[in-house]
Amino acid sequence: MFWESVLIAFEGLKANKLRALLTMLGIIIGVGAVIAMVSIGLGVQQKVQSSIASLGSNLLIVMPGANSPSGGVRLAAGSNITLTRKDAEAIGEISGVNYVAPAVSQSFQIIYGNQNWVASVSGTTAEYLSIRNFSVASGTFFSDSDDNARSRVAVLGQTVVTNLFGDVSPLGQTIRIGQAPFRVIGVLESKGQSANGQDQDDIVLVPLSTAQDRLMGITHVNNISIQAASAEVIDKVQSDVTTLLRTRHRLAANVEDDFSVRNLTALMATVQETTGTLTMFLGAIAAISLVVGGIGIMNIMLVSVTERTREIGIRKALGATFSNILLQFLIEAIVISVTGGLVGILAGVASARVISLVAGLNTVVSSLAIFAAFSVTIMIGVFFGIYPARKAALLDPIDALRYE
Structure with missing residues (x-):
């Protein structure tokens, strides 16, 4: 009886093709919209997470200036020169710290x-590669001996190489940073954009001492990057760094920090929560059209019951039971819903691909989103098909046979 009801349902769809298509359209749009919106949300989440992860794992960044109530950094007079290389060396002695890299930029x-390009020049130490997940594509990176000797050597990012050298190899070439000549000893592998849209390849790295003495004429550092040994100890390392710097800067108990320590692991968790909420919101908005599609199914099934009143009367007269009639119309509603759901899945996946290609947005098609959307279509078919099916099953056979 079940498969017979399924065949009858498909025969009904064939007999009223346009009506069936219009009925399924709400489900198709709903499922497609859910999959497409969730794909966009997951794509944004993945892009932001990968951008933050590209900065380094288990990363702490110490910046000059006190934390403001709004979460930013408030710079008091002279507070932008509170960090020194000696602070970085002291931090390197803290238990749980793998690498420390002070930097100026x-x-x-x-x-x-005859080519020129404006780029960010950063002076740092050899540990910067390990902390920030950079790797050298060609040539070498500068060493501690280069830093101690204040050597005029530079490692270039891919954007700088492209704009200055084109197809020519930069290795061994001499460039001028400001008025100072530097020899190119290496080229970094491309990293792309960061979470805030900054080009991470538009950079020139030079030894820290060289940058401080020969380029900028300063003794302080702009930031200190710290890589903790693991995610489990990063909070303790952050606390120890804060305590150490307060002691080194001779800050009284009632004086606020003249520095701030940013925990990128905590930032990653916050971003995951925020983008997850955004994805859920987009999916929920798109799911409203599924409910509209379900109402359409109920409407068309009520029309079908009215049109087939005599057929129902004949079936009952021939011995069809309440459950037989109920099952027949319920299956018809589910068939419409499931068919629309399958077409909607194809439309949703295709839409995600088109959005990715046309709009340039990163999209991630989730199998969980597909399964959830399809499961909801089945539940909608059952929920919105129950009332019309029950109405058909409760028809009195005598009244049904008399119906014109």
């Missing part, structure tokens, strides 16, 4: 031949 005009 400033924009300079980079010149090679």
